[in-house]
Amino acid sequence: MSPIEFYDTRTRSRRVFEPLEPGRVGMYSCGPTVYAPPHIGNLRSRLFSDLLKRFLLAEGLAVTHVINITDVGHLVSDADEGEDKIEAAARREGKTAEEIAEHFTQVWRDDGAAVHCLPPEHNPKATEHIPEQIELAQRLEAGGYLYRIADGLYFDTSRFPRYAELAHLDLEGQAEGARIGVVEGKRNPADFAVWKFAEPGVRRLQEWDSPWGRGFPGWHLECSAMSVRYLGERFDIHTGGIDLAPVHHTNEVAQSECGYGVHPWVNFWMHNEFLDMGSEKMSKSKGNVKTLSDLVARGIDPLAFRFFFLQAHYRQQQSFTDEAIQSAATGFRRLQGIVAELAGCDDAGDPDRQAPFRERFRDALADDLNAPRAMAVVWDVARSDTLPAADRRDLLLGFEPVLGLGLDEAKARVAAATARAEEAWEQDPRIDGLLAERQAARAAKDWATADRIRDELAADGIEIVDSPSGPRWRRKGA
RNA sequence: GGCGGCGUAGCCAAGUGGUAAGGCACGGGCCUGCAAAGCCCUGAUCCCCGGUUCGAAUCCGGGCGCCGCCUCCA
Numbered sequence A: 001m002s003p004i005e006f007y008d009t010r011t012r013s014r015r016v017f018e019p020l021e022p023g024r025v026g027m028y029s030c031g032p033t034v035y036a037p038p039h040i041g042n043l044r045s046r047l048f049s050d051l052l053k054r055f056l057l058a059e060g061l062a063v064t065h066v067i068n069i070t071d072v073g074h075l076v077s078d079a080d081e082g083e084d085k086i087e088a089a090a091r092r093e094g095k096t097a098e099e100i101a102e103h104f105t106q107v108w109r110d111d112g113a114a115v116h117c118l119p120p121e122h123n124p125k126a127t128e129h130i131p132e133q134i135e136l137a138q139r140l141e142a143g144g145y146l147y148r149i150a151d152g153l154y155f156d157t158s159r160f161p162r163y164a165e166l167a168h169l170d171l172e173g174q175a176e177g178a179r180i181g182v183v184e185g186k187r188n189p190a191d192f193a194v195w196k197f198a199e200p201g202v203r204r205l206q207e208w209d210s211p212w213g214r215g216f217p218g219w220h221l222e223c224s225a226m227s228v229r230y231l232g233e234r235f236d237i238h239t240g241g242i243d244l245a246p247v248h249h250t251n252e253v254a255q256s257e258c259g260y261g262v263h264p265w266v267n268f269w270m271h272n273e274f275l276d277m278g279s280e281k282m283s284k285s286k287g288n289v290k291t292l293s294d295l296v297a298r299g300i301d302p303l304a305f306r307f308f309f310l311q312a313h314y315r316q317q318q319s320f321t322d323e324a325i326q327s328a329a330t331g332f333r334r335l336q337g338i339v340a341e342l343a344g345c346d347d348a349g350d351p352d353r354q355a356p357f358r359e360r361f362r363d364a365l366a367d368d369l370n371a372p373r374a375m376a377v378v379w380d381v382a383r384s385d386t387l388p389a390a391d392r393r394d395l396l397l398g399f400e401p402v403l404g405l406g407l408d409e410a411k412a413r414v415a416a417a418t419a420r421a422e423e424a425w426e427q428d429p430r431i432d433g434l435l436a437e438r439q440a441a442r443a444a445k446d447w448a449t450a451d452r453i454r455d456e457l458a459a460d461g462i463e464i465v466d467s468p469s470g471p472r473w474r475r476k477g478a
Numbered sequence B: 001g002g003c004g005g006c007g008u009a010g011c012c013a014a015g016u017g018g019u020a021a022g023g024c025a026c027g028g029g030c031c032u033g034c035a036a037a038g039c040c041c042u043g044a045u046c047c048c049c050g051g052u053u054c055g056a057a058u059c060c061g062g063g064c065g066c067c068g069c070c071u072c073c074a
Helices: A040-058 A084-094 A098-113 A126-142 A171-176 A220-229 A241-259 A292-296 A302-310 A322-342 A351-366 A370-384 A391-405 A407-424 A429-444 A447-459
Strands: A005-008 A013-016 A022-031 A062-066 A147-148 A152-153 A192-197 A213-217 A235-241 A266-272 A462-465 A472-475
Touching: A005 A266, A013 A192, A013 A292, A022 A040, A022 A220, A040 A062, A040 A084, A040 A266, A040 A292, A040 A351, A062 A220, A084 A098, A098 A220, A098 A292, A098 A302, A126 A147, A126 A152, A126 A192, A126 A213, A152 A241, A152 A302, A171 A391, A192 A220, A192 A241, A192 A407, A213 A220, A220 A235, A220 A241, A235 A241, A241 A462, A266 A391, A292 A302, A302 A322, A302 A370, A322 A370, A322 A391, A351 A391, A370 A391, A391 A407, A429 A447, A429 A462, A447 A462
Parallel strands: A022 A062, A022 A235, A235 A266
Antiparallel strands: A005 A013, A147 A152, A152 A192, A192 A213, A462 A472
């Protein structure tokens, strides 16, 4: 058993993971801003934190996982100006901000459930923790970290020497060519809003009273305030997409370390890389696949996306192409078939014989969550011609709590898929007539006629599949 | 301008000093009248150049190419 090692963004190194409190792990993952459905890139981040959690649970640790729901405070344009995205969506849909947030929060939960992400222990909403956020802002104000300008209360990053630490920022060089929107009165380019004042004459759907006047919290504030409430002033792991490190997480660190006087606030910062969409940039207008529903509409099982995710390491950009997701779907289907077959075995396995495989699987994940290597073990077991079926069954089902691929229900899932395929067979007088003709030819062993009919139908894009209960047909690509 | 990542078989993707995991596709085989499904078998010396080393995909230097972030984008 090798020790658990994770890569930590702050120290830019792989370190042995030890919970701050033996046996217990506190995890915080940056969640969705609920103004639109999550896309598959968001889903990768979610799957990453879920895999991490499942692995820690399998290690016997008690995990408290917090994922926030950002239902206020995101602005449409750059800098700290522009319209709130949720408010914009609400206006567009003719609904309230709460309705928009509620709807997309549900979509986020449904999508997560569809890919078997375990529900977090806490799923706090920013709007339900305004007092906590104000309390933190007051601490920061008391510490002299904030200053007030026309549109809000800002954090003075020059008061926090470690500001650039997490993302290893070069603030000098960065300011030179960055497209940083200029906010009148900011002391440093990196300074950010902790509390924004409601604009005079503009009535927002979401605003609250505060010691500094009516307004709303800055985006970064919620994560600092809610994590301390549910995980304490220091905790073990904070996850998120790699893009969050330079701004969002950097600002969270500034607020939390200055507000609570702790360091390091978070023991391990773990960031997942992006999905590489290649030339087909994700965009609704181009009609490119980007949400889980889009995949489902194309006949991709949500869990095939989870299988796809497990095939690449979380810190590598993963190329998402049509061919890649299709091949994942095929691989997943076959793996399910193998497990479904093994489920019928009633023999007892031999734990000693299984041990080496369990260890390889576990050690791959202990090695900075190397899922691809763990999957290689899965296939070694699935297709082993030396391991008895009982051991293969025990091993694969033993991996399931970490994989989350639904292998424990493989038999039922395969049966359901078969039933769905049955329903997909179509009927049509003309084609069914030709099929009957072909059957007659087959019965007479007139293969030439039989094949001619099939070829003719194939030319029309119709595929015939023979089965014990007779021939069926469907349109290709359906 | 700054920060970061990548370039391994047709595609996806592990592998950070000792003679290249795994998945998908292709090809071959079994099965099937044929086909589909399923099962089995089969493939690479690691972008280029130079260096370090007994030995490098793995370390160093220099190229070329690609991607992300620096905008409240995961």
